[in-house]
Amino acid sequence: MSYFDRTTSVTDLGGGRYDAELDGGWKVGGGLNGGYLLATVGRALRETLAPAGKPDPISVSAYYLSAAVAGPAQVAVDVRRDGGSTAVVAADLVQDGQTRLTVLATYGDLDRDADDVQTTATEIELPPREECVGKDHLPPPFRDMAPLLSRFDALQDPAHTGWAVGEPDHSGVLAAWFRLQDEREPDPLSLLLTCDALPPVLFTHGRMGWAPTIELTVHVRAKPAPGWLKVRHATRNIAGGMFEEDCEVWDAGGRLVAQSRQLARVPR
């Protein structure tokens, strides 16, 4: 079993309650990666809704209340409506009696109408992978701060990696090839992680440090084809101590498979 599948697995206790064991390998900065936590909740939702023919996250919104740590956690799922082709569901991830994140989501079946595509967005352009910048090129302080970086390959577009050597390009853009550890192929669940896996886009403005997520919504728009993903983060409005971070994920077949936006705090 892949590292991703093992560390996001949940045990069904019945009645919409699941046990999880959060894994320290997803640590970054002050806590566990928010995308990892979202994928773990997403798996509990999948377990709940797959029997009803709604295995796939379509829209998932998370509000982050406190920093999660490695160790036991519980997911509590509440199906708010299940009718027609989709279900709306609420869920909390709880540790030691503290809610870490609270989630609303719509689940359904992404095989429905899958061939109806009218995308005017243009695919992310990246240099060949051998010209991109992997984690081995990052200065040791970044690698030591983030065990997360060993969970996947993110081969970054060198046009936007100046921040790593003290020369931020002030573009507000990051882009990378992305593949999970163990060559685990992407699926709708892993996309929840992928949308929050790259460094904070504020790094490109030279504003380093932990940028806690206030809210993150992921729209999974199609099942991804096997192979490398292309991921792009962008921010256009740093204001009031907060910034938005938009993310697009394109699959190996050239399809836009996920769109997300988060609101996060500017590092102090």
Added chain:
Amino acid sequence: MSYFDRTTSVTDLGGGRYDAELDGGWKVGGGLNGGYLLATVGRALRETLAPAGKPDPISVSAYYLSAAVAGPAQVAVDVRRDGGSTAVVAADLVQDGQTRLTVLATYGDLDRDADDVQTTATEIELPPREECVGKDHLPPPFRDMAPLLSRFDALQDPAHTGWAVGEPDHSGVLAAWFRLQDEREPDPLSLLLTCDALPPVLFTHGRMGWAPTIELTVHVRAKPAPGWLKVRHATRNIAGGMFEEDCEVWDAGGRLVAQSRQLARVPR
């Protein structure tokens, strides 16, 4: 009192429960406008959190479960975390025992760090208002379908109004000057409405009809200055029977005051 303030008002019953009277003047297509419902919930959240110094919506995510109708409704508010400078809160809007929408939100004080602005997004460009297309220019079928249209002035950029005369421009873009009825000045609460007030952007692709919202998240990024707002909707990914609709709202001072995204169903 303005129409907006009167029809979004709530009565505090104590214990996080509020009574509302949903107003038929916000009707459009198959139900009441989703932005109006969100603003009504937003007002109940404001009543709950203003005493704690957190009067302003910062991020609000709504999942729409069933179509609301004119008449009595209840809002149930549950404060999930209140500490530091923000609070996270959950709320349901309920009618006749049916949940119409369920909401997660972060509230705070938009006067904090209000002068810290580093926006790289470019302001919406619109022709002068006298060259734009108001509701009086819409064919009667549109006006009759939507009492909503009398609640505000939306003076649309004529570059994108071909759909109204059977000549859709296939741009995926709509833009308009916006002002509430009664010249009611914009505030953070009314921005929740403004982000969902224009026609569905799919009209520009000639795909007419009711486009039910699955999920809508609004980030209020600053308190708007008095005067006309500029609003722009755009979609870039119609696929799988769904489309995203991004919205930006700029105020009379040239500031980006709200960013939203919704996922909605393509009309059948």
